[in-house]
Amino acid sequence: MSIKLQNVNFIYGIGTGKEKQALKNINIEINNGEFIGLAGHTGSGKSTLVQLLNGLERATGGEIFYNGKNIYDKSYNMRNLRSKVGLVFQYPEHQLFETTVINDVQFGPKNLGLPQLEVELRSFNALKMAGIDDSLLDVSPFALSGGQKRRVAIAGVLAMQPEVLVLDEPAAGLDPAGRDEILGLLKKLHDENNTTIILVSHSMEDIAAYVDRLLVMNQGEIVLDGSPEKVFQFEKELEKIGLGIPQPAKVIHQLKEAGADIKGTPVTVSESVESIYKWLKET
Amino acid sequence: MIRDITIGQYYATESIIHKLDPRVKVVCTFAYIISLFCFNQLSGYIIAALFFWCITKLSKVPFKFIVRGIKPILFMLVFTALLNLFWTSGEHILIKYGVITITAEGVKRTIFMALRLVFLIIGSSLMTLATTPNQLTDAIEKLLRPLNKLKVPVHEVAMMMSIALRFIPILVEETDKIMKAQLARGADFESGNIFHRIKSMAPIIIPLFVSAARRATDLALAMDARCYNGGEGRTKMKPLKYKKQDIIAYLIMLLYITVIIIAGKYLPF
Numbered sequence: 300m301s302i303k304l305q306n307v308n309f310i311y312g313i314g315t316g317k318e319k320q321a322l323k324n325i326n327i328e329i330n331n332g333e334f335i336g337l338a339g340h341t342g343s344g345k346s347t348l349v350q351l352l353n354g355l356e357r358a359t360g361g362e363i364f365y366n367g368k369n370i371y372d373k374s375y376n377m378r379n380l381r382s383k384v385g386l387v388f389q390y391p392e393h394q395l396f397e398t399t400v401i402n403d404v405q406f407g408p409k410n411l412g413l414p415q416l417e418v419e420l421r422s423f424n425a426l427k428m429a430g431i432d433d434s435l436l437d438v439s440p441f442a443l444s445g446g447q448k449r450r451v452a453i454a455g456v457l458a459m460q461p462e463v464l465v466l467d468e469p470a471a472g473l474d475p476a477g478r479d480e481i482l483g484l485l486k487k488l489h490d491e492n493n494t495t496i497i498l499v500s501h502s503m504e505d506i507a508a509y510v511d512r513l514l515v516m517n518q519g520e521i522v523l524d525g526s527p528e529k530v531f532q533f534e535k536e537l538e539k540i541g542l543g544i545p546q547p548a549k550v551i552h553q554l555k556e557a558g559a560d561i562k563g564t565p566v567t568v569s570e571s572v573e574s575i576y577k578w579l580k581e582t
Numbered sequence: 583m584i585r586d587i588t589i590g591q592y593y594a595t596e597s598i599i600h601k602l603d604p605r606v607k608v609v610c611t612f613a614y615i616i617s618l619f620c621f622n623q624l625s626g627y628i629i630a631a632l633f634f635w636c637i638t639k640l641s642k643v644p645f646k647f648i649v650r651g652i653k654p655i656l657f658m659l660v661f662t663a664l665l666n667l668f669w670t671s672g673e674h675i676l677i678k679y680g681v682i683t684i685t686a687e688g689v690k691r692t693i694f695m696a697l698r699l700v701f702l703i704i705g706s707s708l709m710t711l712a713t714t715p716n717q718l719t720d721a722i723e724k725l726l727r728p729l730n731k732l733k734v735p736v737h738e739v740a741m742m743m744s745i746a747l748r749f750i751p752i753l754v755e756e757t758d759k760i761m762k763a764q765l766a767r768g769a770d771f772e773s774g775n776i777f778h779r780i781k782s783m784a785p786i787i788i789p790l791f792v793s794a795a796r797r798a799t800d801l802a803l804a805m806d807a808r809c810y811n812g813g814e815g816r817t818k819m820k821p822l823k824y825k826k827q828d829i830i831a832y833l834i835m836l837l838y839i840t841v842i843i844i845a846g847k848y849l850p851f
């Protein structure tokens with residue numbers, strides 16, 4: 300079970316005189332059960348890439364395989380693919396339309412043709428997981444705050460229980476506590492249901508602690524691919540493309556450069572504190 | 583998908599036509615359209631086509647862009663052509679079958695009428711392709727300024743027009759994004775009967791309206807914050823000014839009109 304992209308290219312506006320190559324020769328394989336972070340500066344092609352994954356945009360070159368089947372085959376069922384690969388868009392305003400929050404979340408599972416009871420069950424569960432208070436269920440989604448809208452949008456896709464969950468900047472517009480809550484929820488989904496998760500963010504700092512694998516994009520290309528520890532070794536390269544490495548990793552780097560003998564490559568604050576503490580003890 | 587809509591689209595390049603004063607382009611397009619009705623024989627169409635071809639070459643807009651403008655009105659074109667074909671009476675009857683009679687005059691008129699419509703449309707699409715919407719409204723505002731004396735709010739109308747034009751691509755883009763977001767949630771816009779399909783549009787229309795309303799409020803606020811209060815005493819950052827090239831363009835247009843009127847009067851075919 301995997302998603303495989305082979306020499307994928309994508310060009311916007313073919314034949315309009317304003318062509319813009321948004322993706323260049325992407326070759327990646329996403330395995331079942333991975334928790335992936337997709338980072339890159341503004342306009343590097345992250346949103347474009349994730350829209351290819353569930354067939355909303357069609358690659359202008361190359362192939363995409365989902366579980367070994369080419370999704371561009373004529374006989375391939377795109378709607379089925381979209382129910383398997385759930386995508387939460389960058390802006391929740393683009394999907395909220397119903398009169399109440401609960402109705403809106405039910406839209407997805409209803410489209411899957413599930414029985415009403417199942418639809419309701421999934422929707423309530425999804426809303427609970429996304430951290431929406433019961434008192435908001437009958438409120439108009441347009442009357443919510445930005446962060447609440449985002450949670451409802453996430454719940455709307457969660458309720459479809461996709462095998463692969465792709466989220467485009469899910470933490471934008473949330474306060475730090477809300478961000479940790481949502482990312483923690485994704486972690487839980489990943490650990491408990493073995494859902495494959497792809498998390499798009501331009502801030503590696505936010506996601507480093509959660510993901511097992513980081514993909515870094517620059518101008519339509521994947522330039523780095525590996526565990527956060529490995530990716531953060533390339534501090535200079537990352538800075539060159541406008542991405543900084545997280546503060547704790549930076550501190551460790553500088554200490555090491557100054558001659559400190561710190562073991563390992565910690566990523567999060569607590570890991571860093573621990574390794575610095577260890578090093579201090581030893582010396 | 584929906585992004586293919588190209589109404590009022592501007593084709594950015596550097597050309598003499600692009601650099602002309604927008605008023606010249608508006609007036610000349612208008613004159614060109616009128617000129618299409620000043621003749622009724624083949625030579626006129628040939629001159630009109632040649633003239634158009636030269637302008638197109640000068641504008642550096644690829645021909646296929648101009649032709650694209652015809653697509654949306656293809657239905658109307660065929661419809662008027664058929665009306666002309668069947669309802670023109672004349673002496674030289676070509677086909678008579680029941681109530682249907684097709685005359686030689688009818689055929690001629692159908693072809694000429696269709697040609698006129700096509701020239702009319704490609705002529706105006708060339709203008710919109712070579713003029714930014716802002717320039718266009720500037721030109722219209724300036725050209726209609728005399729109506730101010732009749733208490734017509736020319737500036738306000740022009741402002742509304744330019745805002746509307748400015749919003750078309752934004753809303754098209756927005757529609758595209760909303761459609762994708764709903765498709766990702768398993769929405770289906772294609773199957774089912776007509777009522778079903780209309781109902782399935784709600785998930786697109788509602789977010790679109792909400793967003794349009796929000797954008798309009800934001801824009802109004804932003805304009806207010808910058809003390810916009812209508813056209814009175816308002817100056818332009820780039821006032822329109824005729825240059826030498828504009829005068830030349832007017833003269834060329836005048837020459838074309840003269841030629842076509844003379845051709846219409848004196849050429850036999």
Ligand SMILES: Nc1ncnc2c1ncn2[C@@H]1O[C@H](COP(=O)(O)OP(=O)(O)OP(=O)(O)O)[C@@H](O)[C@H]1O
Binds near residue numbers: 347
């Ligand atoms: N609909 C479109 N038409 C034309 N070009 C587009 C369109 N959408 C995106 N692009 C271009 O493609 C490139 C990649 O855009 P994309 O939205 O994938 O970037 P991103 O990495 O998601 O950026 P951000 O972090 O700002 O969301 C950008 O240069 C953008 O200008």
Ligand SMILES: [Mg+2]
Binds near residue numbers: 345346347
């Ligand atoms: Mg994006």
